[in-house]
Amino acid sequence: MEPVISTTIITPVILSGGSGTRLWPLSRSHRPKQLLPLTGEKTMLQMTSERCRDGSCFAPAIIVTNALHATEIARQLAEDAPSAIILEPAGRNTAPAIALAALESAPDAPLLVMPSDHVIEDVPAFHAAIAAALPLVEQGWLVTFGITPDKPETGYGYIRRGESVAPGVQKVDAFVEKPDLARAADYVADGNYSWNGGIFLFRADAYLAALDRFEPEMVAAVRASLEGAAREGRMVIPAAEAFLSAKSESIDYAVMEKAERVAVVPVEMGWSDVGSWDALHALGGSDGAGNVIRGDVLAIDTEGCLLRSEGPVLATAGVRDLIVVATRDAVMILPRGSSQDVKKIVEGLKATGHVTLDVPF
Template structure:
């Protein structure tokens, strides 16, 4: 007999505090990647909100971000107005951010926590995974969604799955740090490891109880910051002094690695964290000659390149395996497969206090 489908309304919690520096020169502190249209006509934030547009299953979202992006987020979510936009005084990682949303939503709320800057191509598969998890969520379990690995990947953390405790739901045996290449290959070969995609589902009271047990001072600080918050329509401004008293910690370290009732739902849903220019190339590489082209581009005898212009014409002849990105004020060129080196570019620009890190292109 199939389990009854829960009718509990789920509150999406969209975490939108990242700066997205790995996608410089497009992504900048004043307009990071989640506020950009990188893979289609909609921005990453809009695509995230659209996954929960069914108002028979999902309530209005709660977005946690910073004050720098408040106006742009309100503008972009006009078709799916949030119940609250919580503006962190400063970033304190995911555990305090989720605590803000959990307290704001209320203890009975079921929270679907999602980063604002991921791609999910197979939304029905994602929704099926949510429904598989819901009976465990209503029994107080903290659920994470494990992405089925496509290849040995050293850039993600992994989740080792244990026994199946419900249809499609496994107890988490361990959260594993980002591995080296040999370990990543062994994890994929073993077949009981998933990528840790940072997407969670749980009751607010279950999360807050676990956070209170393992991080009591953080819980007190976050709750005090909301008790003293200023409010203006959907905008919520936590008290800076109270919130900044919280230490910075991820949900994995603060709660998920320590709590007893933690489970994972493995899912194949066309997921990408769009964490690099190489990832963007992989998402669109089905075009002619393996090129991904955007903007005013003339590519002759060019293959396996990502070339993107937000203004000037870019012309190439006889090149391959490059990433070329141009805005009105910056040009970046590097070999494809080396896009993690953008970090070094950003660090060099930071040393010069270069305005291309901050000013929108």
């Protein structure tokens, strides 16, 4: 890979606090989707870290997660050791989580904030978008990366792009809530909207200055939690009482929708948030019958299915357009296109306190 920019070293900030229940029965509280090898041999977290491995461009990452996953994260990233693993006492959404990383960084460090569980198939395109953003970031702008939509999608927020402020970079006109299908189709037809993929680039001091302006009590609580933090090697354990007093808010609501100098780099980079089993079917590389198969599976006269086994043999015959996922202790069967119903399944299991929500498969 060519260096993003020869004089600037970027600090990756990887947010790894999600529970990933939309991919039950594989994803569970003790082993959520970012810690699983869903699209290849490596886990989602490992692939996220690898995108920023080049030491001429990137410093070691800062991981923000929780105590439940700390040991496994350290194990998975043994070859890409982070500079710090910050353990949130409890989830407070993305704005306080990023504040932890910003306060742990050098003030002038550009921070590349990424969720730990997204797919980016065209990494060179991602790096090119980073390079386009850096000149503005060094001037104090807050930059997000807008995913070029390939279909009307009601599950994502959108970014309306405005005037050009640098080559390949536009000012953000507005962040738009998740639309209904008709409005999503209008956005795609308009051509001036991007999906909000939740990936950001800004200097640590620019982000903290924005928080000081718009959410001073939040950032004060996060500062206090780090002042009282315990430290064990790379592990940073913020003081719980102070951190829990921070308001729970996303970076979009707390900062990006309020700040003036906010820009977007539109990019086509083979992005997916892997938010459902249907998304995994689309990513999986199907056989001649449209099946995406993983594990010990026998598929006879079977078309258009996602079939995945993590243990027992899974056999199908004469079925179409199903999602079937088997672990050693659970089997889930859904029609393709009904991934949203996993939420209903998880809610039903929660109501009974079922162990398969928590026990690793």
